[in-house]
Amino acid sequence: MNILLEHETPATDLDQMEIVYQRPDALTDLATHYCPGCSHGVIHHLIAEVIDELGIRSHTIGVAPVGCAVFAYKYFNLDSCEAAHGRAPAMATGIKRVLPDHIVFTYQGDGDLASIGGNEILHAALRGERITVIFVNNAVYGMTGGQMAPTTLAGMKTTSSPAGRNPLTQGYPLHLTEMLATMPGVAYAVRRSMHSVAETRKTKKAIRHAFTAQQQGLGLSIVEILAACPTNWHVEPADALDYIRDRMLPEYPVGDFKVSEGLGDRRLGD
Amino acid sequence: MTRELWKGNEALAEAAIRAGVDAFFGYPITPQTELLEYMARRMPELGRTFLQAESEIAAINMVYGAACTGVRAMTSSSSPGISLMQEGFSYIAGSEAPCVVVDIMRGGPGLGNIQPGQADYFQITRSAGHGDFHPLVLAPATVQEAVDLAYISFDLAFRYRTLVLLAGDGALGQMMEPVEMPPMRTPDATQPDWALTGAKGRPPRTITSLYLDADELASVNARLQEKLKTIAAAEQRWECFMTDDADLLVVAFGTVARIAKSAVRAARAAGVRAGLFRPISLWPYPAPVLDGLVDQVQGVLVAEMNAGQMLEDVRAIVRGRTPIRFLGRTGGVIPMPDEITNELTHMTRVNHRTNGAGMKRDVE
Ligand SMILES: Cc1ncc(C[n+]2csc(CCOP(=O)(O)OP(=O)(O)O)c2C)c(N)n1
Ligand code: SF4
Ligand SMILES: [Mg+2]
Numbered sequence: 001m002n003i004l005l006e007h008e009t010p011a012t013d014l015d016q017m018e019i020v021y022q023r024p025d026a027l028t029d030l031a032t033h034y035c036p037g038c039s040h041g042v043i044h045h046l047i048a049e050v051i052d053e054l055g056i057r058s059h060t061i062g063v064a065p066v067g068c069a070v071f072a073y074k075y076f077n078l079d080s081c082e083a084a085h086g087r088a089p090a091m092a093t094g095i096k097r098v099l100p101d102h103i104v105f106t107y108q109g110d111g112d113l114a115s116i117g118g119n120e121i122l123h124a125a126l127r128g129e130r131i132t133v134i135f136v137n138n139a140v141y142g143m144t145g146g147q148m149a150p151t152t153l154a155g156m157k158t159t160s161s162p163a164g165r166n167p168l169t170q171g172y173p174l175h176l177t178e179m180l181a182t183m184p185g186v187a188y189a190v191r192r193s194m195h196s197v198a199e200t201r202k203t204k205k206a207i208r209h210a211f212t213a214q215q216q217g218l219g220l221s222i223v224e225i226l227a228a229c230p231t232n233w234h235v236e237p238a239d240a241l242d243y244i245r246d247r248m249l250p251e252y253p254v255g256d257f258k259v260s261e262g263l264g265d266r267r268l269g270d
Numbered sequence: 271m272t273r274e275l276w277k278g279n280e281a282l283a284e285a286a287i288r289a290g291v292d293a294f295f296g297y298p299i300t301p302q303t304e305l306l307e308y309m310a311r312r313m314p315e316l317g318r319t320f321l322q323a324e325s326e327i328a329a330i331n332m333v334y335g336a337a338c339t340g341v342r343a344m345t346s347s348s349s350p351g352i353s354l355m356q357e358g359f360s361y362i363a364g365s366e367a368p369c370v371v372v373d374i375m376r377g378g379p380g381l382g383n384i385q386p387g388q389a390d391y392f393q394i395t396r397s398a399g400h401g402d403f404h405p406l407v408l409a410p411a412t413v414q415e416a417v418d419l420a421y422i423s424f425d426l427a428f429r430y431r432t433l434v435l436l437a438g439d440g441a442l443g444q445m446m447e448p449v450e451m452p453p454m455r456t457p458d459a460t461q462p463d464w465a466l467t468g469a470k471g472r473p474p475r476t477i478t479s480l481y482l483d484a485d486e487l488a489s490v491n492a493r494l495q496e497k498l499k500t501i502a503a504a505e506q507r508w509e510c511f512m513t514d515d516a517d518l519l520v521v522a523f524g525t526v527a528r529i530a531k532s533a534v535r536a537a538r539a540a541g542v543r544a545g546l547f548r549p550i551s552l553w554p555y556p557a558p559v560l561d562g563l564v565d566q567v568q569g570v571l572v573a574e575m576n577a578g579q580m581l582e583d584v585r586a587i588v589r590g591r592t593p594i595r596f597l598g599r600t601g602g603v604i605p606m607p608d609e610i611t612n613e614l615t616h617m618t619r620v621n622h623r624t625n626g627a628g629m630k631r632d633v634e
Contacts, residue, residue: 028474058470063335064478073476079466081338082478083331084361090328094335094343095466097319098293102468120331123324 024048026057028077037237039194039227040069043136046204047107048076050211060103061095063088067109068142068229086117089124092131103214105132110151111141114176118150121180128185128219132210135177135222138229139248146232150174153251158232173251177224181257187218189258193226195244199254209263218260226252273448278413278438279304281449282346282372285420287312290457291370292341293319295332300384301440302348302374326351330358330371337367338477340465342424342457346372348440349390350381359433360399363494364479366464368427370420371405372436374443377602385602386440386525391579394435395553402491405433406501407552411509411528413447415550421452428462430501437552439575441525441604507550508559512538516545518614519563521584522573523549526605530573533610544614552580560587569617573597573610593617 023029026048032041051057062080064072065088073080083091088106096104113121113135124131140158141147147160151173155164165171181189188210192203203225210221226248228240235243276284283305286294294313296306306322313320319336323329329345336343347355352373362369375390377383394407406426410416419436427434461467466475481487509527512534513519522530527548537544547563549556564570569592572581577598588594597613599605 059468061339061466061468070480073478076474077469078474079469080474080476081335081365081466082476082480083334084357087327087331087334087358090323090331091335091338093321093328094293094295094332094337095339097321097332098336098339098341098343099467119324120328123328126324127321 024052026051026077028075030074032075033071034068035231037228037230037240038068039138039225040136042194042200043134043203043225043227044072044075046200046207047105047134050204050208051078053208054211054215056103056211056215059101060105061099063092063095063104063106065106065108065112066143067112069107069109069136070143072107086112086115087120088112089117089120089129089131089133093124093127093129096129096131100130103132103211105134105211107134108136109142110135110137110139111149114150114174121176125180125183125186125220130214130217131220132214133220133222134207135224136227137224137252138227140229140232142229142232146229153247175252177222178257180220180222186220186222186258187260188213188221188263190256191224191226191252191254193244193249193254194228195226195241195249209259213260213263216262216264218262226254273450275446276413276449277304277444277446278416279374279443280308281413281417282420282436283308283312284451285417286344286370286423287316288452288454289421289424290342290455291318291344291424292457293336293343294345295321295323295329295336295343296345297323297326297329297347297351299348299351301376301386301443302346302372304443305346305372305374326354327357330355333369334358334362334367337362337369338466340462340467342370344370344372346374348374348376349378349387352390352393356399359405360401360403361479362433363399363403363405364401365477366431367477368424368431370423370427370434370436372438375437375439377600383602384440386575386604387602388439388524388526388574389576389579389600391552391574391576394437395555398435403494404498404553405435406430406505407435407437408507409437409523409550409552410442411524411548413442413445414449416442417449417451426505430497432497432501437524439525440602502554505551506554506556506559508556509548509550510559510563511546511548513545513547513563515543516566517543517568518545518571518617519567519569520544520546520571520573520610520614521560521580522546523552523580526573526575529605529607530610532607533614536607536611537614540611540615542614542618555583557583557587560584564588564591567592568621569593569595571595571597571610571613571617573605575599575604
């Protein structure tokens, strides 16, 4: 991508130059703490772009998780709070119920959402809470150093499954988004991936649909995003993208599991 | 003003409504459930938020979320549910979100039973969650007092940005008494300057309990401790009943205190000059007042529906100056007035026998 930093550009040239890339309003100018090759920072960026495009920043409230993205509330330039581990959907419910005209979203990892917070997401979906859930699935507990998550692939070695996850004793990978798609309260449930530029663009579109579904009051919207954790996968950042494509995608195919009939800009495609 | 017959749980709910509660989130548990059911009926009628949560964990986190937007949010539960809420209490304390929680205590440990209990005194006053904090704990003894305390609970919660815990027991929740309900208040519409309302025309606000830097967290804790000191100095509440000339002092709270009142009257009728000290705020404990009474009495009887929890506070205040006797009932057994009176007459007899020099065996 072309990054244009204003202070590096001679003032005289500025008039002639077109700004092709800049920080979205919905992001602060803090440098993130994420590892090289981590998907979290890029996903923040996609969310912020969507929030800018929809013009909803000043009435959006974000709920950050416990996980590597715990400081998401520092990176988003909007009102936000930090939930207890897994409880973001409950906290978001409390916010949305008293501020129904606001846009409320949670940002959660796979350990946060699919393990400790399983009950909270399930029941928020059951009630059809008008919230948007950005579910970042990197198949491990990133923050605590790469332990097994419910989403860890069969056979995948983690610090707490050193011999590789054995589904017979440690369970099979959890397909939470597909589960949620079966619930009438869910308006939009899709899986996307960050393994290529093209897929990243599709991810952004899905995030946009998810926020639109909330604006239309259709129910809970969730975008699961297959994301890279090179640090805990012990691979180089570039190889991590191939790891998503070659290892994660066969278990977690991208796709639309539920798209509510009423969703306004469905024609935007994926 | 007219007095009407109200059930404790429902009276608490109506008082919170009249105090302006905006949002209630809860989960059924005996002996508290009528409070939730009352809210389920009344809150939607008034255009306010009611939601039955999937668990107490979710309920307290919904309260937390709603409280972050500056509204008056509350939940209610009973002992096992309060255990599940403790994670939330800690986050709420760390991020100073004001809210109100009602705990209608029952018998424990474990599933225990649904009889009245006070065995969660430590839990609510000492260890309401991980980290250094105390909720402001108020323990009414009558339905009227429950109403009056619920009515001011949001003012306290917002004044100090703290969790206010109204601690009753199954007896208080279930009993019916004549009550004078306070008038419906029009809640103050001004938004607190910390509330999450959307960053429109102002810099964004964040609410968090996370401070990775040790010095930063230390200074947050220092500020929280300062606040607790302010609360401790300003918010002690108690009742002294016939203590002026008392030789023996009963110390009891909540339902037991109310039983102790009858016992004190009966003891006086039998010629024993007894009095009752009843802490209404369990945290902060009204220590200075009790401390002042200790020197005038020949013995203190602590009565609780637990195995001796407030007893530890009383011991620390008495500091060996006078004998302490303990009457504890567990399992949901409520002490009878004559049991307390018998303890008091026993104490005078022992006092006479030993010439006030101390009591053997069952005293310390
Ligand atoms: C109640 C509780 N249990 C455990 C932890 C420790 N913990 C912090 S983050 C985390 C896992 C986060 O994993 P995930 O949600 O997948 O996010 P990631 O870091 O991978 O983005 C755990 C177990 C905690 N903070 N709180
Ligand atoms: S540990 Fe993994 S998820 Fe966490 S910041 Fe590093 S790469 Fe990202
Ligand atoms: Mg993860």
